[in-house]
Amino acid sequence: MTAMFTVARWRAEAIRSAGEAAVRLRTLGQSLRDAQAKTPDPAWIWIADAGQIDAQLDVLAGLSPASCPLYGVPFAVKDNIDVAGWPTTAACPDFRYIAERSATVVRQLQAAGAVLIGKTNLDQFATGLVGTRSPYGAVPNTFSDSHISGGSSSGSASVVARGLVAFALGTDTAGSGRVPAGFNNLVGFKPTPGLFSTTGVVPACRTLDCVSVFALTAADAAEVAGVLESADGRAAEPHFQERPREVYAFPQRLRVGIPASPVFFDEGYRQQFVAASSHAESMGWQSGDFDLSPCSEVAAELYQGPWTAERYAVAGAWIERGVPGMDPVVAGVISAGRQYSAVQSFQSLYRIRELATSINALWERYDVLMVPTAPHLPTFAQVQAEPVACNSGLGTYTNFVNLLGFSAIAVPAGMTAEGLPFGVTFIARGGCDWALLDLAARWQRSQVLPLGAGLCSPAEYEQAPLSSPPGSMPLAVVGAHLAGLPLHHQITERGGRLRTRTRTASCYRLYALADTHPPKPGLVRDEAGAAIEVEVYDMPPETIASFLAGIPSPLGLGSIELADGSWVTGFICEPCAVRNALEITAYGGWHSYLAGAGSRAPA
Numbered sequence: 001m002t003a004m005f006t007v008a009r010w011r012a013e014a015i016r017s018a019g020e021a022a023v024r025l026r027t028l029g030q031s032l033r034d035a036q037a038k039t040p041d042p043a044w045i046w047i048a049d050a051g052q053i054d055a056q057l058d059v060l061a062g063l064s065p066a067s068c069p070l071y072g073v074p075f076a077v078k079d080n081i082d083v084a085g086w087p088t089t090a091a092c093p094d095f096r097y098i099a100e101r102s103a104t105v106v107r108q109l110q111a112a113g114a115v116l117i118g119k120t121n122l123d124q125f126a127t128g129l130v131g132t133r134s135p136y137g138a139v140p141n142t143f144s145d146s147h148i149s150g151g152s153s154s155g156s157a158s159v160v161a162r163g164l165v166a167f168a169l170g171t172d173t174a175g176s177g178r179v180p181a182g183f184n185n186l187v188g189f190k191p192t193p194g195l196f197s198t199t200g201v202v203p204a205c206r207t208l209d210c211v212s213v214f215a216l217t218a219a220d221a222a223e224v225a226g227v228l229e230s231a232d233g234r235a236a237e238p239h240f241q242e243r244p245r246e247v248y249a250f251p252q253r254l255r256v257g258i259p260a261s262p263v264f265f266d267e268g269y270r271q272q273f274v275a276a277s278s279h280a281e282s283m284g285w286q287s288g289d290f291d292l293s294p295c296s297e298v299a300a301e302l303y304q305g306p307w308t309a310e311r312y313a314v315a316g317a318w319i320e321r322g323v324p325g326m327d328p329v330v331a332g333v334i335s336a337g338r339q340y341s342a343v344q345s346f347q348s349l350y351r352i353r354e355l356a357t358s359i360n361a362l363w364e365r366y367d368v369l370m371v372p373t374a375p376h377l378p379t380f381a382q383v384q385a386e387p388v389a390c391n392s393g394l395g396t397y398t399n400f401v402n403l404l405g406f407s408a409i410a411v412p413a414g415m416t417a418e419g420l421p422f423g424v425t426f427i428a429r430g431g432c433d434w435a436l437l438d439l440a441a442r443w444q445r446s447q448v449l450p451l452g453a454g455l456c457s458p459a460e461y462e463q464a465p466l467s468s469p470p471g472s473m474p475l476a477v478v479g480a481h482l483a484g485l486p487l488h489h490q491i492t493e494r495g496g497r498l499r500t501r502t503r504t505a506s507c508y509r510l511y512a513l514a515d516t517h518p519p520k521p522g523l524v525r526d527e528a529g530a531a532i533e534v535e536v537y538d539m540p541p542e543t544i545a546s547f548l549a550g551i552p553s554p555l556g557l558g559s560i561e562l563a564d565g566s567w568v569t570g571f572i573c574e575p576c577a578v579r580n581a582l583e584i585t586a587y588g589g590w591h592s593y594l595a596g597a598g599s600r601a602p603a
Helices: 007-016 018-038 050-061 104-111 154-161 179-183 218-228 267-282 293-303 307-321 328-339 342-364 380-385 387-394 433-445 541-549 590-596
Strands: 044-047 074-078 115-120 167-172 187-190 210-215 255-259 286-290 368-372 407-415 421-428 473-477 497-503 508-512 521-525 533-539 555-561 567-573
Touching (some): 007 018, 007 218, 018 050, 044 154, 074 104, 104 115, 104 167, 115 154, 154 167, 154 179, 167 187, 167 218, 179 187, 179 421, 187 433, 210 218, 218 407, 218 433, 267 286, 267 407, 293 307, 407 433, 421 433, 473 541, 533 541, 533 567
Parallel strands (some): 074 167, 255 286, 255 368, 473 567
Antiparallel strands (some): 187 210, 368 421, 497 533, 508 521, 521 567, 555 567
16 A cells, blocks of 8 residues: 555545545555554554444545545544544543544544544543553554653554554643654644634543644644634633634744753753754744743643642542552542642632733743753653653643643654654744744754654655635735835734735736835736736734724725636725826736836836
């Protein structure tokens, strides 16, 4: 069977031949079941049987490939996410039940054409960052059998890194969607709490849980994220009151905060972080340091404070019954939640909000924080010797993020001298999800790392451009708002992201308007005109009103036809304003006019 690996490759082959795609997916399922029967793979808890795959293929046959961004793409989900008719265990056999309805995220993915191959192993009840706390087995690192995979989404990371599926869902409350990504050379996208639905997910901490995405590339993660944006409102509950303002892109000259005194338990990881910081500077980013200690104090509230009571609300009854399948370390962590009172819970909440005030001031200095995804990659022996302390250390750079409502993405950043993966995580305020995906894509393009567990080189799988954020408003600009020109900042300060550079349909005229500061052109539709260069930006819809309010007469926003026949919102000009203006249509665009005006007449 030909390896597809990336979302883009699987989809392209499925669209080329739906029949061959169905054969590939059936063969994939059968080969995984055969391998599991021969030598059980601890990454899997459940692999779809032939009937379950055929049922999905029957639905797929009725879908339009053009309208399905994940058409024919195989995926897996962590086994705390419900799938109708399939068992859910949360890695506790006695907790097992057959789900009556699929989780919202599963239904969204299948409606987009994705085919579910199986459910993956996890640290029991999503409690852990090690990938060893499961009666179904400890999941080894894909680069070293003696090292851990990271948890709790251990299985999801493993199957993507090995190319068994194109992407997988995990969950992330304290780092479970980032640490396994860092340990297996993957992209791990943890959205702003509430961006993806958690309906149908066995909760760890209901107010903090996020569904996360494991993928080989940022472009793949973005494709999945575009499908998953919550269909049922804010999925996280009382801890967050407002949906943050969306940002689709950061400035090219990024301001990056780096921990002033980063914590490491391994010299190889320290060296790799120094190299990653130098690489960031080579990309033209401006870096400065920040004090991690307030973030660490927030993090302490998650496992050393009343938030463990929220975990106890889910699994406490099973612990009290002493069911035989309970992992003793997990039982001990969750049982700590019994000791906290309502008063202590409120005190913890108040303290987090106090700390958040000072931490949020960082966003006045920096666009993102860049931290090591983890301080080291431990061996199984190290985890066995100190199961709680080792696990706690892995959350140094992850535990505080959801408590503060931030977004984050883990990306590969190098290999140690021992050949083990090292990754960094970019953290931003809530609402910067698409900006982080865009940043991760830029970071990956600047690297020369293989994908996953050495599946292929970047040259073999050139990254596709990122898809547009759902609900974004395309805005075509033709003059002073173009990149590099005086008003472009009005796009970037509103979080706009370049979608494409293209041309209008061949029915427009362009004029250099008189007495405008800075100089601006006017675009007027005329069937006898020509095609004019434009840049199209994805804009957060809530920013358009303020953008429109700043546009002076005789310009305005209207509908513009592009060369491919599509229509977008863009700058147009009142026809009366061009009567005494200089026509510059022959230059083909404002940039060309500015470069050639005064030196020669247009041809």
